[in-house]
Amino acid sequence: MKMHSCPHATSSTGVKRKVTPRCVAAIVHKDYLGLYETPTAKTLVGLVERKLGVEVSYTTCLRRKNQAVADLRGDPEKGYKILPSYLYMSEKVNPDTKTSLLLDEHNQFKYLFVTLGASIKGFEYMRRVITVDATFLKTVEGGCLVIATAQDPNLHHYPIAFAVVDGEKKESWNWFFTTLKTVIPDSTELVFVSDRNASLVKAVAEVYLMSKHGYCIWHLSHNVKVHVRQGRDEVAQQFRKIACLYSEAEFENHYEDYRERYPSCARYLDKSVDVKNWAKCHFPGARYNIDTSNCA
Template sequence: SSQIAAGTQDMMGEDVSIHFKCEGVLYSLLVKTSTKEITLLMVKALICKKFGWDEKTVELKLRYIPLIVRCDEYMTVADDDDLMIYLKTVDNQGCRCMLHVEATTSSTQPTAQVSRAEKESSFGMNYNDEIGGNALTLYVDNGEAEQEEEAEKEEDAEKEEDAEHEKEAEKEEEAMDEDDVRGEYRHNEYDEPPVVQSSSYTEPWEDGLNVSLLQEFPNKKAVQRMVDKAAFENSFGFVLVKSDKERYVVKCRHKSCDWKLRAAKVLNTRFSFSIRTHNKMHTCSRATQSTVKKRKGTPDLVAGLLHGDYPGSMETPSPGTIQKLVHTRFGVKISYSTALRGKNRHAYDLRGDPGESYKKLYCYLHMLEKVNEGTKTSLKLDGDGKFLYLFIALGATIEGFQCMRKVITVDATHLKNGYRGVLVFASAQDPNRHNYPLA
């Protein structure tokens, strides 16, 4: 048999081109018809014609791995419907999966049989029909006739022995049938099958974290997201052993497994964590797909996914697209709100949490007035101590307003963050009618 790896691609127009590789050489076929009119027999005939094979003696088997998540099994193209599904199944780039074709050639040929009378002739002739009784035949005896007679006698003896064995077997079967009718069974003739004990050995496998000892992370949250993402991608569960401001320790949920990870805070830093202990090999069996589905997706999982696919970018997909992305990557369904919270958390990790930024306003205004002379700032809170108003006018803009046209324009825009609010601008115009920011 020969193995052929083939790929198909629709070209412009109705023609369909088929590219495949056989024994290290690339070939191509052109089917001058539309996709709907292509049949399985047509494709097989073109492949046989390409290699000069006889369709009657060569049997082709077409298989491919379908574009299904976590599917490693081959799907056989058995009829025209299967072929149509393969031709119409493409990915986002319009490419199909690899097609494998197995060709099996049967080389059985009928052999001519010679009759007993022909064996007696030195030329394969039947002397009884071709030569008269008064003819005189001369031949040289080289011992072949005697050898053939001995072989025939041995065959006859073997046939007689086989016939005797068959008769004995029939008698035994009849006796067993009679015992079954009377309700008697021959337990003494039954051999118990050997007891086979299943092996408890499981080949170790990696967790997929791809981290090294003493590798540092910006905070403990980053370590948690990394472990959670690897658990979803590689289908394993873990339990929390210790988690506080100084340490983060997790281990495999199987007691017999040796997998473990320990991270601790780096000295003389505020938030940084580093990996101190990591046994990357699991000695347990992988969790089944049903076990993974029981786990719920979290905003941290979504944020970790976006950090990996869109590093340092604020432009991320919509929550609906993120739902499909998480389900395709991890096999977990998440809600729209979870996708939105994960999207916002990704933005907070890049720009900072708005809540923490509001807490630093007093420090920011102090440094702003100290560095820029003449700067005016004002911060007001409501009765509950919550943020209400903020006013900023840089000293340079106040000084430059003396040369501007005495017309002030006020505009505002709504803020779309979690705290909402309104951002108000005050601007003037210079002698060239250009906008000049004031406050």
């Protein structure tokens, strides 16, 4: 990549000049070569002033910082345009790989699904528990990244599939699970673990009719603790311990004590969440040690 040289800090008359945007980009490229994480625009203002002794505005630094990152990562619009070629080659060099690209009515990107052939074959030897979660993409285009993972007998995380969708909506979750079902069929042994996103829960119930669905007790513990004013972390921790008990008798004893100490939390649980979805001893399937969706 060609580097642009910066103008002199001072002119022949001794008057200070303001730094150009190209100079800021040159500093970012030189000092942070190949790095995705670069200083904030505010930090760059001080960096340029210390290095060159010239004034520079926040806007100039922000604009050229973004340009420097774009030079490294590429233009997002161009990236979306070459997706079909990328997916074609992914299937060519990775046998049995499954990809799906859905466009909207304007012939623009809507959904993307990718699972490698090796992941599909390897799932036969994994525990039949799939953890699903989504995270927001902090990009110009936005959207959500959806991840589905499993766990091998040595407790290692095993990636199954990922997707990019426009948001955690009923339509997008239905599309994701419908596509996932083409490579991992429905089964009475299959278990999904996730948070309680209403669209996700409904999509699993509609697409995977025979599977079981357990809720992430970490997310649920954060919902529980808001029903008390003091000792919230202790309330959440005690809930997670009770949820992981294997014996029904032991569970009933501890939960009854929990109900007496934190009646408002127990009322929330009894009213809002079926005990079969969060208590290990009452869960109709085999979750093994997978009680949260944190791995995803």
